[in-house]
Amino acid sequence: MRSITKLLMLSGAALAVVAAQPAANAAWKPEKPIEFIATAGPGGGTDIIARTVQGIITKYKFVDRPIVVVNKGGGSGAEGYTYGKSMAGDPYKVIFGTSNAWQQPMVSKVAFNYTDLTPIAAMAQDEFLIWVKQDSPWKTAGDYLKAAKSGNLKMGGAQSKDTDEVLTRMIEKIADVKITYIPFKSGGEAAVQLAGGHIDSHVNNPSESVGQWRGGTQHPICVFSSKRLTNTDKVTATEGWSDIPTCVEQGLNIPTYQQPRTVWLPGKVTPEQAAFYVDLMKKVEDTPEWAEYIKRTSQTNTFLTGDEFQKFIKDDIEHVHQIAQEQGWLVK
Amino acid sequence: MESNIESLMHGFGIAITVQHILLMTIGVLLGILVGVLPGLGAPNGVSLLLPLTFGMQPVSAIILLSSMYWGALFGGSVTSILFNIPGEPSSVATTFDGYPMARDGRPSTALATAFGSAAFGALVGVVLITLVASWVAQFALRFGPPEYFAVYFLAFASFVGMGGTPPIKTLVALAIGFAIAAIGIDTVSGSVRLNFGIPELVKGVDFVVAVMGLFGIGELLLAVEEELHAKAVSSKIDWREVFRTVVGLPRYGWTLVRSAAIGCWMGITPGGPTAASFMSYGIAKRFAKKGVRFGTGVPEGIVAPEAADHSAGTSALLPMLSLGIPGSATAAVMMGGLMIWGLNPGPMLFIDQRDFVWGLIASMYVSNIVAVVLVLLTVPMFAALMRIPFFIIAPLIFIICTVGAYSVSNSYLDVVLMFGFGVVGYLFKKASYPLAPLVLAIVIGDKAEDAFRQAMLMSKGSLGIFFSSPLVTCLVLGGFAFLLVPQLMKLVRPHRRRAGLEPTEI
Amino acid sequence: MISQRAIEVTTAVLTGMFGLAVVVSSTDNGIGWGEKGVDAGTFPLIVGATIMFGSVYNLARGTLVAHEVAVTWPALRRVAGLFVPAAIFIALIPTLGMYVASFGYVLATVGWQRKLTQWKTFAIAVATPLFLYVVFEKLFVVSLPHGALFEMMGL
Numbered sequence: 003m004r005s006i007t008k009l010l011m012l013s014g015a016a017l018a019v020v021a022a023q024p025a026a027n028a029a030w031k032p033e034k035p036i037e038f039i040a041t042a043g044p045g046g047g048t049d050i051i052a053r054t055v056q057g058i059i060t061k062y063k064f065v066d067r068p069i070v071v072v073n074k075g076g077g078s079g080a081e082g083y084t085y086g087k088s089m090a091g092d093p094y095k096v097i098f099g100t101s102n103a104w105q106q107p108m109v110s111k112v113a114f115n116y117t118d119l120t121p122i123a124a125m126a127q128d129e130f131l132i133w134v135k136q137d138s139p140w141k142t143a144g145d146y147l148k149a150a151k152s153g154n155l156k157m158g159g160a161q162s163k164d165t166d167e168v169l170t171r172m173i174e175k176i177a178d179v180k181i182t183y184i185p186f187k188s189g190g191e192a193a194v195q196l197a198g199g200h201i202d203s204h205v206n207n208p209s210e211s212v213g214q215w216r217g218g219t220q221h222p223i224c225v226f227s228s229k230r231l232t233n234t235d236k237v238t239a240t241e242g243w244s245d246i247p248t249c250v251e252q253g254l255n256i257p258t259y260q261q262p263r264t265v266w267l268p269g270k271v272t273p274e275q276a277a278f279y280v281d282l283m284k285k286v287e288d289t290p291e292w293a294e295y296i297k298r299t300s301q302t303n304t305f306l307t308g309d310e311f312q313k314f315i316k317d318d319i320e321h322v323h324q325i326a327q328e329q330g331w332l333v334k
Numbered sequence: 335m336e337s338n339i340e341s342l343m344h345g346f347g348i349a350i351t352v353q354h355i356l357l358m359t360i361g362v363l364l365g366i367l368v369g370v371l372p373g374l375g376a377p378n379g380v381s382l383l384l385p386l387t388f389g390m391q392p393v394s395a396i397i398l399l400s401s402m403y404w405g406a407l408f409g410g411s412v413t414s415i416l417f418n419i420p421g422e423p424s425s426v427a428t429t430f431d432g433y434p435m436a437r438d439g440r441p442s443t444a445l446a447t448a449f450g451s452a453a454f455g456a457l458v459g460v461v462l463i464t465l466v467a468s469w470v471a472q473f474a475l476r477f478g479p480p481e482y483f484a485v486y487f488l489a490f491a492s493f494v495g496m497g498g499t500p501p502i503k504t505l506v507a508l509a510i511g512f513a514i515a516a517i518g519i520d521t522v523s524g525s526v527r528l529n530f531g532i533p534e535l536v537k538g539v540d541f542v543v544a545v546m547g548l549f550g551i552g553e554l555l556l557a558v559e560e561e562l563h564a565k566a567v568s569s570k571i572d573w574r575e576v577f578r579t580v581v582g583l584p585r586y587g588w589t590l591v592r593s594a595a596i597g598c599w600m601g602i603t604p605g606g607p608t609a610a611s612f613m614s615y616g617i618a619k620r621f622a623k624k625g626v627r628f629g630t631g632v633p634e635g636i637v638a639p640e641a642a643d644h645s646a647g648t649s650a651l652l653p654m655l656s657l658g659i660p661g662s663a664t665a666a667v668m669m670g671g672l673m674i675w676g677l678n679p680g681p682m683l684f685i686d687q688r689d690f691v692w693g694l695i696a697s698m699y700v701s702n703i704v705a706v707v708l709v710l711l712t713v714p715m716f717a718a719l720m721r722i723p724f725f726i727i728a729p730l731i732f733i734i735c736t737v738g739a740y741s742v743s744n745s746y747l748d749v750v751l752m753f754g755f756g757v758v759g760y761l762f763k764k765a766s767y768p769l770a771p772l773v774l775a776i777v778i779g780d781k782a783e784d785a786f787r788q789a790m791l792m793s794k795g796s797l798g799i800f801f802s803s804p805l806v807t808c809l810v811l812g813g814f815a816f817l818l819v820p821q822l823m824k825l826v827r828p829h830r831r832r833a834g835l836e837p838t839e840i
Numbered sequence: 841m842i843s844q845r846a847i848e849v850t851t852a853v854l855t856g857m858f859g860l861a862v863v864v865s866s867t868d869n870g871i872g873w874g875e876k877g878v879d880a881g882t883f884p885l886i887v888g889a890t891i892m893f894g895s896v897y898n899l900a901r902g903t904l905v906a907h908e909v910a911v912t913w914p915a916l917r918r919v920a921g922l923f924v925p926a927a928i929f930i931a932l933i934p935t936l937g938m939y940v941a942s943f944g945y946v947l948a949t950v951g952w953q954r955k956l957t958q959w960k961t962f963a964i965a966v967a968t969p970l971f972l973y974v975v976f977e978k979l980f981v982v983s984l985p986h987g988a989l990f991e992m993m994g995l
Contacts, residue, residue: 035981049670057388057674070981071381074743076537077519077526081743084533110519111526113533156792162524162876184479184791185522187784194657200478200792213678216686298676330875331524367975374980382980502901506855506894512887513862520869523880528865559911559919726956726964729949732926733942736933737972741982746934753930758854764844764910765851765902783883791877 030274034094035068041082041099043075046188047128047207047299051263052098054295055125058286065282078102078161080112087118089268093275096122097266101165104315105322109163109331116315118269122279124262124306124314125287126296128207129231130169131222131246133215135196143224143252146203150179157181158192158201163331165261166192169205169226171325176255196220207261208300212237224249226259233300243300260302262314280307342464345692348393349700357394358401358701362708365405372413372421372546373738376406376664384671392675393693397701399671400651400694403664404456404705407647411448411640412716416441417731419550421738423541424607424643426773427615429549431628431635438631441717442572446579446710447636451590453706454583455641458594459601459648460698467684470649471656474602479788480799482604484809486782489600489609490774491816493616499768507767511775514539515783522787532747539751540742541776546735547752548769552759554728559760576713586637589618593638597645602653607646608777612770614642620820648698655683655691844910848902852895859891925949937987939969 038056042048049071056069074082079102086097097119104116132143140146149155159166162185170183184201186192189210195201197219204211208231214220215237224247225231231243250257265283267276286292287305296303306314326332361383368379380399387395410422415432428448435444462470477485494508517528518538529535583590593614600610618638619628628635654665657679672679677687684691719727739752762769793799801807862884869881911919929945936944947965950956956964976982 035983037983043666046670050673053384053670053674056385060385061388068981069385071385072744073381074537076743078521078524080519080526081537084536085744110524112519112536162520162522164524182791182794184788185524186788187521194475195478197657198475198478209673213682216678216682294676368980371975374982378980378982500898500901502894502897506891506898509887509890509894510855510858513858513884513891516884516887520880522878523869523876525869525880527869527880528862528884530861530865555919555922558922559915561915561918723955725953726950728922729925729946730968732922732929733945733968733972736930736942737938737976737984740938740984741976741980744983746985749930749933753927761847761851761854764847767851787878787883795873795877 030093030272030278032065032067032094032278035070036065036094036096038069038071039082039085039095039097040071040073041075041079041097041102043073043188046075047209048079048098048100048263049073049075050209050299051125051295054291055098055283055286058289058291059282061291062285062289064285077112078106078110078164080106080110080114083114083116083119084112086266086268087114090118091270092268093271093278095268096279097268099264099266101262101264101318101322103264103266104319105164105168107333108319108323109326109333111333116266119266120269120271120276121311121315122265122267122276122307123283124264124304124311125283126263126299127260127302127304128209128263129300129302130165130205130207130226130259130261131211132203132224132249133193133196133206133211133220133222134203135199135220136218138202140223142247143249143254146223147173147177147179147254149202150177150181153180155179155181155203156201157183158186158195158204159183159206160187160189160192161185163326163329166205168322168325169256169259171329172256172259173254175325175328193220208243209298212300222246224252224254226256228257231300233297235297262304262306262318263301283307338464338467341688341692342696344689345694345696346700348689348693349397349697354394354397354697355700355704357398358697358704359708361398361401362405362408362701362705365402365407365705366409366412366709366712367405368402369406369409369421370412371738372419372550372735373542373741375410375422375542376403377667378741379406380664380667381670384667384674387671388674392672392677392687393690393697395671395675396668396690396694397697399668400697401701401705403647403668404698404701405709406664407456407644408449408452408705408709411452412445413550415444415448415636416716416719417550417727418553419731419735420542420545423545423777424611424647425639426545426549426608426770427611427639428636428643430615430639430770431631431633433553433631434629435631435633435636436720440631441720442575442713443579443633444631444636445713445716446576447583447633448640449706449709449713450580450583451586451593451637451641452644453702454590455594455597455644455646456648456698456702458591458641459598459645460695460702462598462645462649463652463695463698467652467656470602470652474653474657476805477603479785479792480802480806481809483782483785483789484800484806484813485600485603485605486609486778486785487813488809488816489605489613489778490782491813492613492620493774494771494817499766503765503767504771507762507769507772508775511772512779512783514544514772515776515779521780521784522791534745534747537743537745539776540748541773542742543739543748543752544755544776545773546739547755548759548762548773550731550735551753551756552763552769554731555756555760556763557724558728572714576710580710583637586634589634589637590641592621593618593641594645597642597647598649600642601646601649604781605646605778606650607643609774610646611639611643612774612777614638648702651698654679655694841909841913842911842916844908845902845905847910848905849899852899852902856892856895856899859888859895862888862891921952933985933987935988937990938984939973940987940990942972943969 038052040049040052052071074085089095107115134140157170167183189206192204193211193214226249233243236242368374379402410425411428413419413421414425414428415436418429418433420426432444520527596614597610615638626632654669669679739748789799800810866881866884870879871881871885932941943965946968951961
């Protein structure tokens with residue numbers, strides 16, 4: 003008797019599941035225009051990746067609906083994430099961001115957290131380097147840190163309490179120095195300030211400063227990576243990305259520090275919808291245009307999704323949380 | 335310099351093809367459309383066209399996008415003049431005299447004056463880029479945070495502190511503008527400021543939303559209350575009036591040249607077109623001959639902001655190409671485009687991509703001519719809008735403002751804010767609070783604050799940094815001179831000033 | 841009828857309240873010189889205080905203004921005639937969407953005047969949302985709000 007009831011209940015539940023998801027096997031497909039939300043102003047790294055992905059999808063016709071890129075970079079990206087949160091259940095909004103999605107809620111009173119969004123993938127890892135002015139006397143990280151002992155070095159970077167400043171604070175701690183961090187609106191602005199000699203260094207991503215390097219206003223002294231970069235193209239007449247020593251080689255023991263480029267959907271979308279976009283982004287990564295983009299911007303290609311992506315986020319949160327705590331940045 | 339002219343000729347060879355002229359025409363027409371519709375604006379238009387350019391040659395792509403930019407710069411003045419609604423931040427100052435002139439029954443003259451002086455400003459900007467590009471790029475590098483702050487200070491000083499409004503009301507209006515500019519995430523500390531418990535305010539209050547409310551809706555309410563209906567515009571399409579106006583522009587030669595110079599200066603340094611147009615208007619007013627009553631619809635009041643706006647808008651492209659920093663929001667979108675097309679903006683672009691750079695510069699000459707011809711042709715058509723009866727045009731203006739506010743960032747909150755700003759604009763007008771300082775403070779208030787605090791970080795709290803180099807010292811002293819000299823003049827010659835009391839609109 | 845004094849006083853009270861809100865809000869961000877240079881709340885505090893003191897001064901002066909008429913009743917009625925429908929229009933956008941709301945708004949405000957024939961009024965009311973649709977939705981791909989009512993119906 004009891005087993006029959008159980009059976010009935012089970013089959014009832016099974017029926018309910020089937021009824022609720024009639025399209026469990028049929029893959030979801032977009033039927034309306036898709037909006038890409040770049041959590042950065044026009045021209046920023048996040049904007050460029052969103053537009054690159056848009057270009058690739060349009061070129062190969064991976065999706066037969068139009069794709070529009072919308073910039074919501076207000077509040078260091080908070081505008082875009084908050085918008086994504088408010089669009090819960092809408093599978094036509096794809097949010098392009100960085101580690102800001104989980105770092106920003108830690109240090110500022112913003113109205114979202116990354117848990118409000120559905121993670122799709124981390125598509126690339128941007129590298130960080132220490133850049134100094136072309137004619138500066140510091141040739142290696144060692145020289146730089148020696149100079150930093152005076153406590154008068156000025157480090158520029160994009161935004162406050164964000165990746166650039168976190169890295170600066172890590173350098174301070176590991177090398178036991180004090181550096182004045184000056185936040186600007188973007189890495190590009192910091193690069194120009196360095197060219198003009200208003201600051202002593204910055205920790206820009208390769209793409210933010212490659213033009214300046216070629217133009218001979220500034221050059222990198224080391225890269226925060228466990229091994230040298232793989233791109234062997236020459237940037238200047240004599241040097242290229244693969245010639246830059248790692249910071250560890252030069253005695254600054256920060257083996258890796260990278261900026262993930264992340265892609266999200268709003269919360270409460272169905273697994274099929276999420277799967278569609280995971281698959282779409284995978285297709286994008288397999289194109290020669292994507293390879294070209296990665297190479298040009300000297301990023302590292304990765305594709306983290308599902309549990310891997312979640313683990314990555316957890317590890318990063320743990321790491322940043324510690325620094326934020328030491329600096330007294332955590333929001334109360 | 336000679337080699338520059340040679341390169342320019344080479345550039346003309348690239349830019350002038352049938353296909354490119356066609357692209358320019360399309361770009362300009364689309365640009366006029368986004369410029370006319372408030373809220374859409376050049377940055378939106380350019381970013382929407384961007385995907386279409388992925389398959390093009392970079393030089394064709396940039397010609398299309400930059401033509402759209404020129405078109406939008408011109409189009410932005412149309413609604414400022416006809417309806418007191420600035421379609422672009424940089425055309426706010428055009429409303430001060432453009433709108434009174436249009437309401438006085440001379441919309442064609444107002445529009446033609448604006449377009450003519452704008453074209454002159456743009457031309458000066460392009461010539462500057464052609465001749466002294468590399469020198470200018472080097473000069474721009476000398477601007478660090480203290481210099482940035484000093485430039486903003488100079489812009490404020492040249493504009494504020496004049497006119498006949500009660501000083502405390504001016505101060506309150508200015509401070510409200512600063513407070514609005516501070517809403518959102520603060521760059522220097524990374525924390526959220528002044529969101530008054532509304533999470534969405536983290537994005538800040540967009541300038542266009544504030545301005546459409548304060549000026550557009552406020553003016554609409556005022557017009558209906560005071561029955562300030564525009565004087566009848568003659569119904570026949572009058573091309574001669576347009577022609578006469580453009581030919582007569584050299585009369586304002588000195589204003590044109592000075593405004594274009596201010597525009598170039600602000601475009602190269604970080605001030606940007608909006609600050610340029612305000613500063614140019616303020617300075618024109620100070621240097622005005624006796625009897626020229628700014629704010630009542632005088633041509634100089636249109637010439638000054640328009641010439642400055644366009645020369646700044648044009649020369650703002652220079653830092654983008656040579657340094658990789660965008661001088662305006664639209665330049666930022668284009669810079670994104672450069673990177674997607676596989677070019678790296680920066681000091682080497684002029685050498686690596688000679689065809690591209692000089693093709694673009696040559697196209698600036700051509701597409702500005704295309705733009706000014708097209709836009710002058712549209713003058714009678716736009717002027718005819720003034721003949722639509724008020725009871726029909728009022729709801730339509732209101733809808734356009736609503737849609738414009740919404741389309742700034744797809745947000746309903748912006749629509750409500752714009753409406754609120756409309757009420758404030760009306761009240762401020764009735765109680766004679768000046769709106770212009772408020773608007774200027776919204777535009778450059780937070781930038782000035784950031785620059786000040788960055789400078790303080792650099793100097794570890796010493797104000798001496800504002801006198802640490804000849805450049806910054808000159809800028810700061812110039813600002814003080816603008817603030818103090820008029821006050822001293824008042825002390826010395828009290829009765830003369832009283833006789834020529836300025837109108838209170840500004 | 842509204843007096844100039846009422847307008848002066850209302851405006852000063854409004855700006856004063858805003859100033860107070862700015863001052864209160866700025867205390868969240870730290871005032872003075874901190875670890876990161878000038879603290880984020882310093883500037884808003886100064887600005888907010890300026891607004892408050894300025895407003896108090898304007899309030900005092902506003903009460904001294906002569907009791908002259910600033911807005912007469914007929915004028916006020918005209919303002920309300922523009923303001924009230926506009927406010928209703930904005931309030932209805934979330935439910936009805938931009939297109940239907942603007943159709944209704946134009947139909948109501950232009951029709952109210954009875955200066956145009958009915959079919960002309962109707963034509964303008966239809967043309968407005970149509971123009972918005974073509975320019976924004978199609979040409980510039982800006983999705984205007986369609987309205988909760990119609991989204992429920994799957995539009």
